Amino acid sequence: MKWLLAALTAFCFIQPALPSPVAPLAEDPVIEHRLNHIAEELRCLVCQNESLAGSRAELAMDLKREVRDLIKAGKTDAQVKEFLVTRYGDFVLYRPPLKPTTYLLWAGPFALQLVGIALLVRYLRRRNRKDGRKALNEAEEERVDAL
Amino acid sequence: MNKFTLPLAAFTVLVAVLAVGLTLNPRAVPSPLIGKPAPDFNVARLDDPSLDFSPGDMAGKVWLLNVWASWCVACREEHPVLVAYAKNESAVPIIGLNYKDKRDDGLLWLARYGNPYQLSAFDADGRVGIDYGVYGVPETYLIDKAGRIRFKQTGPITAAALEKNILPLIKELNR
Numbered sequence: 001m002k003w004l005l006a007a008l009t010a011f012c013f014i015q016p017a018l019p020s021p022v023a024p025l026a027e028d029p030v031i032e033h034r035l036n037h038i039a040e041e042l043r044c045l046v047c048q049n050e051s052l053a054g055s056r057a058e059l060a061m062d063l064k065r066e067v068r069d070l071i072k073a074g075k076t077d078a079q080v081k082e083f084l085v086t087r088y089g090d091f092v093l094y095r096p097p098l099k100p101t102t103y104l105l106w107a108g109p110f111a112l113q114l115v116g117i118a119l120l121v122r123y124l125r126r127r128n129r130k131d132g133r134k135a136l137n138e139a140e141e142e143r144v145d146a147l
Numbered sequence: 148m149n150k151f152t153l154p155l156a157a158f159t160v161l162v163a164v165l166a167v168g169l170t171l172n173p174r175a176v177p178s179p180l181i182g183k184p185a186p187d188f189n190v191a192r193l194d195d196p197s198l199d200f201s202p203g204d205m206a207g208k209v210w211l212l213n214v215w216a217s218w219c220v221a222c223r224e225e226h227p228v229l230v231a232y233a234k235n236e237s238a239v240p241i242i243g244l245n246y247k248d249k250r251d252d253g254l255l256w257l258a259r260y261g262n263p264y265q266l267s268a269f270d271a272d273g274r275v276g277i278d279y280g281v282y283g284v285p286e287t288y289l290i291d292k293a294g295r296i297r298f299k300q301t302g303p304i305t306a307a308a309l310e311k312n313i314l315p316l317i318k319e320l321n322r
Contacts, residue, residue, distance in 0.1 A: 045282035048174060058247070059282055062273045087280040089179040 031071050038067060038077055042084060043092050051094065178280055178299045185212070185290050186278040193245045193253050193267035200242070200268040202294060209320045211241045211313075212288040213264070213304075214276060216248045217256035219284040225303035226260050232309060233263035239317055243267030246276050246284055289313060291320045 039053035046057035052064060063084070070080045084092045096102045180186075189201040202212075213229060215222045232238055243264035245253040250269060257267070270276055279288065282301075289298040298316055300308060 045176065059273075062277060066274075066277055086179060087277060088282065089177055089280070091176045 031068060034071050034077070035064060035068050038071075038080055039064060041094050042081070043094055045088060045092065052092075175301065176280075176282065178296075178301075180280055180288075180296045181299060183296060185288065185294050185296050186275075188268075188270075188275045188278060190268045190270055190275060193243070193250060193257075193269040196250075196269070200266060202290070205240070205242065205290070206294060207292050209239045209292055209317055210290055211239060212244055212279075212290060213241055214244045214246050214279070214281050214284050214286045215267075216246045216284050217252040218248065219246075221303045222285045223260065225285050225305075226263075228304050228306050228309060229263040230261040239321070240265040244270050244275060244279075246270050246281065247273045287313075289316060289320075 036053050040051050042052040042063075044050045044052050044055035044057055044060045045063075046059050047055055050057075050060075052060050052067075066083070067080055070083060075083070081093065090096055090102075096105060098106055185202045187202060189199055192198045192200055215226075229241060233241055241264050243266070245267045247270065250271075253267065253269070257264075268275070273281075279286075285303055287300040287304055288296050291297050297320060298313065300313065304313065
């Protein structure tokens, strides 16, 4: 327990040493923190497998500047995301919203799981029935007894 | 029913889905602005900072807004297509949006490679670009008489793309 606590404490100290994706410099740390938090959830349009927070692409820097301005203007996180979605579409969101075109995306894995469970149950039932049929008949039982 | 029928059918469906997936372009981002009014802006012109341009100036016309920059390599590939198109008598006006460029570099680029634009607006800090959802230059928007965006081309306009996608739509919008 003690070593675990020590390890966790050590972790707390390591955390702030990690390089922040957005250099805060003289900026307000509260705003930078919110910016990073929002930008982690947004996709960079230029290097599409990177979040806006992690990207150094020029467009990403510009978008972070816009997001910073919106935060300074007192917009909520939802309003900031809305700003980007009206311009770039749902594509910028790492968590796509639930709507008719994304029902399959959200429900698909669970539907597949249900199909898998159904197939498994059917297979197991069938196997049990087969085992039942194979059970020894009377004559065989007698022979077993005789042995 | 053969015991291989079901797995084979499932496999065939999987292959079909993956085959369709291969023909899609994962980098293409559908613009949410199609069918919506072109975002308004008012910025200085590239050739003369004392004059400005706003999309409202083009009201009642079908026109193209072409986002370009002197640092953009793909723009150079696209440029001859635009220059050739602009020479057509029936060509619609092309407005350039000089995106995140230096004024002298932009002017020099036009002097060197030709100027197909009625004028170029100068978007030094890229704010207009963000309002239009620009993420890769060149990009081109076709805007109708009512000021609505009807089509967006991301990446260079090739002669084939112009012929196949843009010209028929321009014809239709101009009717």
